[in-house]
Amino acid sequence: MQSNSNILQIEKLQTYFYISDNKVAKAVDGVSLSIKQGETLALVGESGSGKSMTALSTLKLINRPGKIVGGSIYLNGVDIVSKTEKEMESIRGNEMAMIFQEPMTALNPVFTIGNQLVEMIRRHKKVSKKQAFERAIELLRIVDIPRPDEIIHEYPHQLSGGMRQRVMIAIAISCEPKLLIADEPTTALDVTIQGQILDLLLEMQKKFNMSILLITHDLGVVAKYADEVAVMYGGQVVEQAPVKQLMNEPNHPYTVGLMSSLPSIKNPKNRLETIDGTIPPAYDFPLGCRFSTRCSQVMDRCIQAPPALYSLRDDHDVRCFLYEEGVAINGD
Amino acid sequence: MARYIIRRLLVFIPMLFLLTLIIFSLAKAAPGDPLTGKQLDPTVSKEVYEIQREELGLNDPLPTQYWNWLSSFTSGDFGQSMYYNGRSVESLISSRLLNTVYLGILAYLITLAVSIPLGIYSARRPYSLLDNTATTFGFVGLAIPNFFFGLIGIYIFSIHLGWFPSQSTMSDPLLTGIPAFMDRLHHMILPAITLAMAGTATYMRYVRSEALDILGSEYIRMAKAKGMKERTVLYKHTLRNALIPIITLSGYEFGILLGGAVITEQVFNYSGLGMLFIESIVNRDYPVIMAINLLLGATILLGNLLSDILYSVADPRIRYD
Structure with a gap:
């Protein structure tokens, strides 16, 4: 299964949270994804769909009582699920880095920007303090921070949200990772700043030939910045395709619902559509299809047994009985 | 920062003043005085104690006693122990x-x-x-x-x-x-x-x-x-x-x-x-x-x-x- 052009390949990943003896939350349940070098995979879904947990699992940063219980994560062809915590420490930040949603809470309030950049550089690269400091200033300049030689001595609370997110990007790219995981990097920012930050990410991607796992619930962002899309629901991937393909031809009722809840210039509507109900909690999924409780096209069999992921064509997979004539690629 | 510290230090003065007032009242509210314990000695007559009390100012009205203490204290004199035969409080x-x-x-x-x-x-x-x-x-x-x-x-x-x-x-x-x-x-x-x-x-x-x-x-x-x-x-x-x-x-x-x-x-x-x-x-x-x-x-x-x-x-x- 392992293909060499993939920087990241996740296979049947399962991350469960053991809340109590008979309560297990299947936050990530059999997710398979892959990202090619220099490309962006967008992971889309509403809150609680398991997209952030998939990202944190990729870094093996799941806190107890959570645990990766199955599957493989190949980073550049090497499975990291079996790696020890010590080995992971030198992979994190160095080979793959992460950008968090909230730039205010993700930067440590009591250390200067310079301190937080330098400690990262010196953790993974054998350089002197002075060299690391110069590199830090250069990185701040790369992410378009004005007056980098002053900002480097400032504390996170002295910067605006957009600036803080730029600092976070500078930290993330400081060791030139092959994979960048961005967990809703623009959700906490003003709309005017969002575009700038995403453009910066795109620029950095080209500059360092990075692959990006972009987690978002903003389909507009997906259309503009992603190469591939995976839609998640209830800890599973329910539809996966190249971005144009998915946008033009959404198949899974959930994806269709997401699309129709977007405003469109071509067909203006008075009211945006919504998907009724909420995502079921991860410890109490329905027996059959996990979307069956909210699906407009639900059938009897959807309630009785879960659908597999069916392949519509080479690169378009859907987890729905409506498309069963396709070839089931996932026997479970 | 310097202004903040000075302001805080100035606030200390009334607080400490208030503290002395409370402590003085409480101490005086307790029965007896420095000579009470010594009165058990039968060889010393009561008059001697009275003279002592007068000398130490223990018979003055309370406000006078407090004022005497406060004025000597603010001039840098912490006074003398009434028990250890006039040893200075400082030492x-x-x-x-x-x-x-x-x-x-x-x-x-x-x-x-x-x-x-x-x-x-x-x-x-x-x-x-x-x-x-x-x-x-x-x-x-x-x-x-x-x-x-x-x-x-x-x-x-x-x-x-x-x-x-x-x-x-x-x-x-x-x-x-x-x-x-x-x-x-x-x-x-x-x-x-x-x-x-x-x-x-x-x-x-x-x-x-x-x-x-x-x-x-x-x-x-x-x-x-x-x-x-x-x-x-x-x-x-x-x-x-x-x-x-x-x-x-x-x-x-x-x-x-x-x-x-x-x-x-x-x-x-x-x-x-x-x-x-x-x-x-x-x-x-x-x-x-x-x-x-x-x-x-x-x-x-x-x-x-x-x-x-x-x-x-x-x-x-x-x-x-």
């Missing part, structure tokens, strides 16, 4: 003060050295064996009164094991240099551990709950995502943030240490300020009571000011102007 206090300061410093060092690592480790593995043990120890430390713990310490470590002396501040006043230092340290260990007990328990609980909060925060996850070693995550990113409330607490700890010393010194017959304080209360030695109280009050106020200043050093988001 009485200075002979004892250092003993208490040393004891307090040692107790505080023990508190920090024990509570911070224990708190951090408990937070790292909550509800583990170590955490539960430390929590139990914490509650026991808080629940057992100082003097009782001191007595148990004397019983085990002095009487049974003979490791530490149970009394006094030194064994031979003629010692000098390093042997003298070691001798004093040897005498201080048991009282210092006793004194440190309650503070250690409190600090440990604080560090644990702070660290537990911080370990769940986004910037710790970020630090881990950067690949920082666990030790760096714990002792740099977590500890530095967990110390912020501890610093606030340390201002009050000054007062608690000194207050605790009063009892601990009594148990270990340790000749410090606390013992002098008890003696002066028993003897109704008003000038000494007043001076020690003012000293304690000023120490607590200064301790709080110091902790507020340190707070702004530890947390860059806090600035006083």
